[in-house]
Amino acid sequence: MNKTLTLCILILLAVIAPFIGTVSLHISDILISGTLSHQIFFELRLPRILLAFMAGATLALSGLLFQSLFRNVLMTPYTLGISSGAILGAGIGMKLGLGTLFLGIGALSLFGFLGAVLTVVLLLYLSRFLHHDRSNSLLLLGIALSFFYTAALMILYYLSSAMESHTLLRFTMGSLSTIGYTTPLLVSATAILLLVVLHVKRYELHLLALSEEQARLKGIASERLRLMLLIVASLSIGVLISQTGPIGFVGLIVPHMVRTLYRHDVSRLIVPTFIVGGLFLVVCDLIARMLSTGSDIPIGIITALLGGPFFIYLILRNT
Amino acid sequence: MIIADNLSCRYNERAYLTKLSFHVHSHLNILGANGTGKSMLARTLCALLPYRGSLTLHHTELHALSSNTIAKTVSYIPAKLELFDRYTTVETFALLGRYPHKAPYKDYLQSDYDDVTATLTQLGLDTLRHQPVHQLSSGQQQLLLIAQALIQSTDIMIFDEPTANLDPHNSVIFAKLLRQLQTSHTTILITHDLTLAAYIQGAVLFMHDHTASFYDRADSFFDTDNLQRCYGVPFHPQTRTVLYE
Numbered sequence: 001m002n003k004t005l006t007l008c009i010l011i012l013l014a015v016i017a018p019f020i021g022t023v024s025l026h027i028s029d030i031l032i033s034g035t036l037s038h039q040i041f042f043e044l045r046l047p048r049i050l051l052a053f054m055a056g057a058t059l060a061l062s063g064l065l066f067q068s069l070f071r072n073v074l075m076t077p078y079t080l081g082i083s084s085g086a087i088l089g090a091g092i093g094m095k096l097g098l099g100t101l102f103l104g105i106g107a108l109s110l111f112g113f114l115g116a117v118l119t120v121v122l123l124l125y126l127s128r129f130l131h132h133d134r135s136n137s138l139l140l141l142g143i144a145l146s147f148f149y150t151a152a153l154m155i156l157y158y159l160s161s162a163m164e165s166h167t168l169l170r171f172t173m174g175s176l177s178t179i180g181y182t183t184p185l186l187v188s189a190t191a192i193l194l195l196v197v198l199h200v201k202r203y204e205l206h207l208l209a210l211s212e213e214q215a216r217l218k219g220i221a222s223e224r225l226r227l228m229l230l231i232v233a234s235l236s237i238g239v240l241i242s243q244t245g246p247i248g249f250v251g252l253i254v255p256h257m258v259r260t261l262y263r264h265d266v267s268r269l270i271v272p273t274f275i276v277g278g279l280f281l282v283v284c285d286l287i288a289r290m291l292s293t294g295s296d297i298p299i300g301i302i303t304a305l306l307g308g309p310f311f312i313y314l315i316l317r318n319t
Numbered sequence: 320m321i322i323a324d325n326l327s328c329r330y331n332e333r334a335y336l337t338k339l340s341f342h343v344h345s346h347l348n349i350l351g352a353n354g355t356g357k358s359m360l361a362r363t364l365c366a367l368l369p370y371r372g373s374l375t376l377h378h379t380e381l382h383a384l385s386s387n388t389i390a391k392t393v394s395y396i397p398a399k400l401e402l403f404d405r406y407t408t409v410e411t412f413a414l415l416g417r418y419p420h421k422a423p424y425k426d427y428l429q430s431d432y433d434d435v436t437a438t439l440t441q442l443g444l445d446t447l448r449h450q451p452v453h454q455l456s457s458g459q460q461q462l463l464l465i466a467q468a469l470i471q472s473t474d475i476m477i478f479d480e481p482t483a484n485l486d487p488h489n490s491v492i493f494a495k496l497l498r499q500l501q502t503s504h505t506t507i508l509i510t511h512d513l514t515l516a517a518y519i520q521g522a523v524l525f526m527h528d529h530t531a532s533f534y535d536r537a538d539s540f541f542d543t544d545n546l547q548r549c550y551g552v553p554f555h556p557q558t559r560t561v562l563y564e
Binding site: 068071072200203206207209210211213214216217218219220221259262263264265266267 | 365366367385386387388389390391394395397401402403404405406407408411412415418419421424451471
């Protein structure tokens with residue numbers, strides 16, 4: 001009941017999302033090419049909603065993956081320092097003043113991607129030295145890395161001009177604004193890759209989520225599988241963050257929400273997490289666009305403002 | 320059939336085993352005080368820990384077997400269940416026993432589900448099949464672990480203190496099940512319950528001082544003087560239970 005109601009509300013809001021924005025559209029004009037309404041609807045609103053959906057889906061799925069792999073509900077791209085890594089990477093890219101590098105990919109995006117992926121590599125390397133209480137230690141490593149990155153970023157801010165600082169700050173806040181379909185399709189490709197890989201490996205992931213020993217006793221090469229899953233996840237997160245900047249909270253809250261709504265084990269949560277994560281961010285983006293007049297409120301602020309209280313409600317209700 | 324020859328394994332500087340030689344045809348009881356490496360040996364037997372020396376399952380060295388083959392040959396029933404996931408049900412947990420037999424990238428078959436139903440019914444867990452595993456009592460969880468291992472249908476089954484949380488009724492059911500399994504399987508039982516071990520018979524491996532003494536026949540181990548020598552406490556001559564007086 002709860003599940004159906006939540007899904008219905010989310011879907012309903014997602015369907016009306018493209019019709020709402022700063023400029024009100026003439027519904028009758030939308031399908032007539034050449035009109036302003038047509039242009040706004042197909043070149044701005046739809047790509048933005050596609051991007052929001054795929055971004056939410058990627059963040060939620062990677063949150064579910066990290067939480068299952070390391071058996072800790074606090075694991076997300078954010079808490080593991082992957083998002084901070086991307087921000088620092090983007091900052092370095094900007095400071096180097098490389099501008100557009102190749103194929104129209106900006107230095108900010110490319111270095112943001114590298115920052116995210118290198119952080120995962122670093123975490124994986126460091127986790128090999130962990131023996132006791134691996135999941136909590138890994139989380140602590142992620143948090144320590146976050147602090148380190150943030151401090152390094154502060155130095156970059158300190159050394160930057162006002163203009164550079166502003167560019168970097170906007171990247172840090174995360175944004176879903178996009179024109180045309182290049183970015184949404186790129187993010188869709190990696191989101192769907194992540195979905196397919198996790199769906200194919202759902203039973204293995206379930207065994208890993210139960211315990212390392214259970215997985216190995218059933219003949220799963222757990223180290224290799226974990227590495228493969230993390231590579232796919234960091235690729236999709238890296239691509240996403242390089243395009244939108246970091247968007248917090250979705251990776252933490254959506255898997256938790258889906259778990260309490262569906263009450264299934266991880267092998268049956270992958271598709272629901274993808275859908276709910278996508279819809280959740282579309283709705284957050286809708287609210288961001290409804291609240292602001294003129295310029296966008298950065299999406300990360302809305303996810304945290306909305307998600308925070310809701311998350312507290314979920315935790316309290318569950319205990 | 321398991322043959323270990325001059326086997327050593329280690330977990331860390333303090334926990335290691337050396338110079339173990341034994342063979343298991345139908346049943347082996349692994350006995351010994353706390354912290355003598357019984358579970359470590361069990362983990363080595365299912366390739367969770369590296370080893371040196373020789374260890375063969377059905378005449379093939381364990382090293383040479385693929386992890387999937389091992390999973391189809393040996394099952395290990397741990398003393399306790401650790402669960403992160405709160406929403407795994409009894410049925411889905413039991414079904415994971417079929418994982419090693421499942422074709423890659425395919426779903427479970429109807430026969431797998433039938434297997435689960437039959438085994439859960441056999442162990443009296445069928446009424447709990449849609450319950451989350453973490454809501455079960457520790458005794459029920461232990462029965463469920465046994466059910467999963469039965470569903471895994473391996474030739475070799477290693478039980479690590481299976482009766483520690485079972486009530487007397489279920490302990491008797493388990494003891495009978497183990498005797499029944501012995502006719503078609505190679506079973507290993509780690510236990511502190513000497514009455515159970517004596518009832519099951521088979522061979523005995525007594526762990527002490529980072530190594531173990533092997534008794535081909537249970538009778539030679541369950542001699543009252545030998546028991547007293549091994550455990551350092553007096554035993555009742557007929558029942559072989561510890562005398563508390």
